[in-house]
Amino acid sequence: MIKVGIPRALLYYQYYPGWKTFFEAMGVEAVVSPPTNKAIFTKGNSRAVAETCLPVKLFFGHVIFLADKCDYMFIPVMRSLGGKAYHCSKFVGLPDMTKALVPECPPILDPEIDLTEGRHRLRHIIHTLGRHFSSDKGKIETAAEEAEKAHLAFRKDMSDRGITPVQALDELCQSEKESDLGLDAATILSIAVIGHPYVVYDDYVNHRFISRLQDMGAKVLTPEMAAQEDLDFAMKKLVGNPHWSFEADIIGAGEHYLGAEVDGIITVAVFGCGPDSMMIDMVRHRARECKIPFLHISLDEHTSDGGLVTRLEAFLDMVKRRKRVCA
Amino acid sequence: MRIGIPHWGHAYLTVEALAQKLGGGGNELIIPPPTSQRTLDLGVKYSPVEACLPFKLTLGNLIEACELGADTLIHGRGAGICRLGYYVKGQEQIIRDLGYDAHFVTLDVSQHKFRSIMHLIKDLSNNAPWPKVISAFFFAMGKLFALDKMDKVVHKMRAVELEKGRTNQIHREAIKAISEAKTDREVKKTTGEYIKTLSQVPKDPTADPVKVNIAGEIFVVLDPFANMDIEMELGKLGVEVERTMSLSRWAKYGLFLNHLGINEWKEVHEAAMPYLKRNVGGDGWESVGEKVVHAREGYDGMVHLAPFTCMPEIVAQNIMPSTKEDIPVLTILCDEQMARPGMITRVEAFVDLLKFRRKRRGK
Numbered sequence: 058m059i060k061v062g063i064p065r066a067l068l069y070y071q072y073y074p075g076w077k078t079f080f081e082a083m084g085v086e087a088v089v090s091p092p093t094n095k096a097i098f099t100k101g102n103s104r105a106v107a108e109t110c111l112p113v114k115l116f117f118g119h120v121i122f123l124a125d126k127c128d129y130m131f132i133p134v135m136r137s138l139g140g141k142a143y144h145c146s147k148f149v150g151l152p153d154m155t156k157a158l159v160p161e162c163p164p165i166l167d168p169e170i171d172l173t174e175g176r177h178r179l180r181h182i183i184h185t186l187g188r189h190f191s192s193d194k195g196k197i198e199t200a201a202e203e204a205e206k207a208h209l210a211f212r213k214d215m216s217d218r219g220i221t222p223v224q225a226l227d228e229l230c231q232s233e234k235e236s237d238l239g240l241d242a243a244t245i246l247s248i249a250v251i252g253h254p255y256v257v258y259d260d261y262v263n264h265r266f267i268s269r270l271q272d273m274g275a276k277v278l279t280p281e282m283a284a285q286e287d288l289d290f291a292m293k294k295l296v297g298n299p300h301w302s303f304e305a306d307i308i309g310a311g312e313h314y315l316g317a318e319v320d321g322i323i324t325v326a327v328f329g330c331g332p333d334s335m336m337i338d339m340v341r342h343r344a345r346e347c348k349i350p351f352l353h354i355s356l357d358e359h360t361s362d363g364g365l366v367t368r369l370e371a372f373l374d375m376v377k378r379r380k381r382v383c384a
Numbered sequence: 385m386r387i388g389i390p391h392w393g394h395a396y397l398t399v400e401a402l403a404q405k406l407g408g409g410g411n412e413l414i415i416p417p418p419t420s421q422r423t424l425d426l427g428v429k430y431s432p433v434e435a436c437l438p439f440k441l442t443l444g445n446l447i448e449a450c451e452l453g454a455d456t457l458i459h460g461r462g463a464g465i466c467r468l469g470y471y472v473k474g475q476e477q478i479i480r481d482l483g484y485d486a487h488f489v490t491l492d493v494s495q496h497k498f499r500s501i502m503h504l505i506k507d508l509s510n511n512a513p514w515p516k517v518i519s520a521f522f523f524a525m526g527k528l529f530a531l532d533k534m535d536k537v538v539h540k541m542r543a544v545e546l547e548k549g550r551t552n553q554i555h556r557e558a559i560k561a562i563s564e565a566k567t568d569r570e571v572k573k574t575t576g577e578y579i580k581t582l583s584q585v586p587k588d589p590t591a592d593p594v595k596v597n598i599a600g601e602i603f604v605v606l607d608p609f610a611n612m613d614i615e616m617e618l619g620k621l622g623v624e625v626e627r628t629m630s631l632s633r634w635a636k637y638g639l640f641l642n643h644l645g646i647n648e649w650k651e652v653h654e655a656a657m658p659y660l661k662r663n664v665g666g667d668g669w670e671s672v673g674e675k676v677v678h679a680r681e682g683y684d685g686m687v688h689l690a691p692f693t694c695m696p697e698i699v700a701q702n703i704m705p706s707t708k709e710d711i712p713v714l715t716i717l718c719d720e721q722m723a724r725p726g727m728i729t730r731v732e733a734f735v736d737l738l739k740f741r742r743k744r745r746g747k
Contacts, residue, residue: 106701108693108717134662136465143465146664150699153660157706169662300469331695334434335470342477355434 058086059190061166062127064119065090067112067148068135070222070254074229075208076131082200083190088127090119093261097122102358104158111262111327111357112255113147117158124161129189131166135302139172142299145332216284221267223258246376248275249314251307251340252325253333256356263325264362266354266369270323273373278319280310287313296339301332311340321350321376323369328357350376385411385456387508388449388486390442391419393606394531395631397563398524402505404566405520409510416448419609423448428720430478436467437610437691437719438603443475450484457486458504462494465665466696498639523568525635530562530575532632537582539626542619543593546586552616554582593624594738595682599674600689601667601697604718605629611689611718612727618687621735626683628652628674629667652677659703668696672703679709684738686711687731692719712737 061080063069073089080087090097093115101118120130132152135144147154152167168186172179180201187197215225248270250257257263257279270277280288285305292299292309299305307324314322322344326333337353344351352372354365389399396415403413417423419441427444446457459475462468472488479486489508492500506517534555541551558578565571596618604610606629615625637648647653652673660672675686688704690697704713714734716727 106698109698109702136662143665146465146666146668146695146699149465149662150660150664150668150696150703153662154699154702157659157703160706296473300473329434329693331434331436331467331693332470334432334436334693335467335474338432338474339477342481 058084059129060086060088060127062120062123062130062163063087063089064116064123064130064132065092066116066119066259067151067255068133070226070258072133072208073226074211075204077229078207079200079204080131082203083187083196085190087131088123090122093118093259095261098261105154108329110147110329112253112259113151113154114358115259115262116151117155120155120159120162124159124163127163129164129166130155130162134167134169136169136171137173138170138302140298141173142302142304144302145330212281212285215281219278219282221258221279222254222281246275246320246373246380247278248373248376249278249310249317249319249322250325251280251310251314251322251337253303253306253330254281256325256327262327262356263354264365266325266365269366269369270373273369275373278314278317280306283310283313291316295343301336303332304336307333307336308339312343315343315347315349319349320380321352321372323352323354323372325354325356328355350379385508386414386454387411387456387458387489388414388416388446388452388454389458390445390449391416391423391607391609392442392603393608393631394559395528397531397559398528398631400563401524401527402509402520405523406505406509406512406516409512411508411510414449414452414454416445416452416454419445419607424609424720430482432474434693435474436694438601438607439467439471439474440720441607441610442471443478446475446479446486447482447484450479450482450486455486456508457488458508459488459490460493461490462492465663466694468493468666493638498643501639523571525632526568526571527562527565528635529632530571531559532630533575534558534562534578534582535627535630537579539615539619540624541582541585541587542616543622543624544587544591546588548620550585551582551619554578554585558582591622593622594684594735594742595624595626596735596738597674597678597683597686598625598627598689599629599667599671599686601691601694602629602634604689604691606631610691611716612722612724614687614689614716614727614731617728617731618735621732623735623738626678629670649673655680659707660699664696664699666694666696668698668700671697671700672707675704675711675713676707676709679707679711683711684742685734686713687734688713688715690715690717692717692721712741 063076077087097118098115100121101114104117105114132155134152135148137143152165155162155165166186166189168182183201184197191197211225215222267277288305288309291312292305295312296308311322324337324340326337341351389396400415423444424441426447427440431440431443459472460468461472472490476488489504491504505521506512538551538555545551561574562571565574598605618625649670652670655676656669656673660669663669671688678686701715
């Protein structure tokens with residue numbers, strides 16, 4: 058069976074169920090790299106220019122891991138999901154950067170997703186992608202439809218049940234792992250964690266950020282736990298039409314949770330993230346206006362978690378005291 | 385209305401020319417003081433810490449314009465992949481928080497540029513009649529072209545002049561004369577005269593300058609404060625600088641010829657194709673292409689300028705080392721931490737390398 062490699066990085070956290078469904082319906086096996094580990098981290102780091110942001114470096118690490126384990130590498134180019142909103146340049150340059158930095162990479166499948174060009178164009182792109190595996194047009198069409206359904210179901214499942222993509226993906230892959238992220242009655246603080254899925258859910262990058270918060274007695278709310286419509290609505294209210302495709306997930310989520318009166322809001326971003334440098338400032342600004350405690354965590358290649366833990370503890374202490382005083 | 389603008393290289397001279405021709409009809413143009421350390425400090429102080437240098441510099445300019453009483457601020461806006469599209473959203477909030485009562489007027493620099501510029505001029509000049517707007521516009525464009533034409537000559541002459549600094553001196557006088565010119569004819573005449581003077585500067589007969597191309601992100605490439613006058617520093621070291629980008633070129637193609645289907649970057653994009661297949665926003669695609677094109681043309685090296693954390697240029701930076709067409713590239717990242725001596729040391733080492741490389745190849 059033909060094997061297609063899917064790096065467990067960047068868009069994986071948002072789109073994997075759809076991709077997996079598509080490839081399986083096409084009779085192709087989707088091979089995913091393991092969660093980020095030290096080897097992947099080091100390899101990815103060594104190839105890219107120092108200034109590149111951490112998630113993109115990790116992406117190369119995952120590609121290197123998969124290079125000899127698959128026949129094709131799936132690196133879609135996400136340009137735009139409609140409107141006048143775009144993804145960051147690095148998402149658009151991914152396949153070409155991979156080619157330059159990971160010469161051992163198998164042939165790259167790089168469908169360019171740009172919904173500003175209309176659904177017809179998207180269908181054409183999907184057909185071009187599907188033709189690598191089958192000449193049966195009907196089969197490609199069915200696979201694409203199933204993939205879309207799977208993607209929407211995945212998104213809805215997360216917001217309905219208030220779970221993270223990692224939990225949803227674990228269930229999807231029938232993993233035995235018992236997740237402990239359930240809603241515990243003893244938790245007293247609700248903390249919204251805002252950031253890109255590939256930062257918030259990559260435990261190696263963020264030093265098990267979410268489980269640490271939960272251990273400290275916080276109920277964590279992430280953008281995926283709210284319905285997409287709510288996020289879009291909150292974003293529109295604050296900034297109007299988006300400039301970036303993921304603006305609803307950052308600004309929208311921030312605004313949504315501020316409106317829901319969470320006890321505190323934490324933004325997580327990697328150092329050097331262009332879009333976040335602007336968007337997080339908006340969230341910070343709004344948090345100040347709403348008088349809700351705000352903490353920004355900037356992550357980079359440093360592997361020590363001491364500083365992070367101290368800051369989280371101090372923040373939660375402050376939130377707790379504030380809650381007691383205000384109550 | 386008191387209209388404030390940010391600085392970008394010598395772009396302000398164009399705006400000044402417009403105001404001079406149109407009178408403004410009660411509106412006043414406020415050109416903030418030339419970008420200085422204070423401008424940068426202001427920008428850095430009030431910007432998000434990881435914002436890029438052009439954001440910080442233009443914010444500093446706009447704050448300084450507000451201090452002088454500007455209430456209407458002009459800024460570029462683009463629907464592209466890069467951060468530029470977010471500048472206005474961010475800066476508007478910062479300026480409001482600082483307590484200035486100013487509103488932004490945006491200039492769309494990615495689509496409908498010509499229409500957008502024309503309407504902007506008309507609105508800001510209190511509805512001056514169209515013929516007047518158009519003639520003022522072309523007068524301003526004339527100045528822009530004259531300045532860039534002068535730049536090209538200066539780039540060549542700095543490398544070979546006998547008495548170091550002579551070219552710069554004439555160049556400064558020329559800029560002053562052009563900015564003071566009152567009519568199209570005067571602009572043309574002044575330009576011609578100064579170009580003649582420049583070409584008569586005594587040359588060092590033994591000079592054999594290395595040729596370096598400057599490319600990268602357009603704001604830092606064209607703004608001498610942002611890139612610490614790198615063109616002049618290269619000139620001092622006896623390097624002939626070639627720069628494809630210029631404001632007049634952007635205006636000429638972006639405003640007119642692109643609409644006729646002429647793409648000034650066609651050759652560059654085609655050259656980049658084997659390495660980068662698509663536009664990544666900003667000037668990333670062009671940077672990769674320029675390296676390939678100039679390597680083919682036999683240039684000795686390339687200086688690649690980018691603001692720190694510029695997304696499109698990071699893509700270019702990652703791809704450039706793998707091109708088959710090989711010339712040395714020095715990437716200089718511009719941000720508020722940059723200091724002139726650091727830049728000069730790196731440029732000197734780079735130029736030494738180029739000279740050595742040329743000598744070895746010559747043998």
